[in-house]
Amino acid sequence: MAEVLYQGTFEQTVDLKRRLLVPQRFRPGDTANELAVVPWGGESGCHLRVFSRDQMEVMREKVKAIPPTDTRKAALKRLIFGNAEPMGLDGSGRGCIPERAAREAGITSKAILVGCMEHWEIWSPERHQVVKQADFETVLKTGGADGIGGFELLE
Secondary structure, three states: OOOOOEOOEEEEEOOOOOEEEOOHHHOOOOOOOEEEEEEEOOOOOOEEEEEEHHHHHHHHHHHHOOOOOOHHHHHHHHHHHOOOEEEEEOOOOEEEOOHHHHHHHOOOOEEEEEEEEOEEEEEOHHHHHHHHHHHHHHHHHHOEOOEEOOEOOOO
16 A cells, blocks of 8 residues: 555535535545545544545554553544544545534535645634644744754754
């Protein structure tokens, strides 16, 4: 499996059937044309993390490898796999956000799609603005002249 790098930010319209156009670079490379959408909470509110079939398989194998005595195993199964819903793409590259996921993430008529290296996310514009500002503040607080957030990214 070739490693995919999701990058870029896109504002997309969401129609009344909860469909949005998925940018070409975010579409799966295989013929399955199916993605997994997982509602993901946090301090900035719920958003959706989107994974390819291959990425879900990698996560499944990692969770399977966790010892059964580790209480995080059951929690991860419920949080990721118990909440994952399929999102297929039509021939035009439109995906239909599952109703429950859209509701939890506050997505109505507009959505912000954000590449996050190994996965991509779908945000309501309002929640994305909040998390974007928080991200800048976090990086600036912990960063310095030597790098971003304490990490030396370019050497």
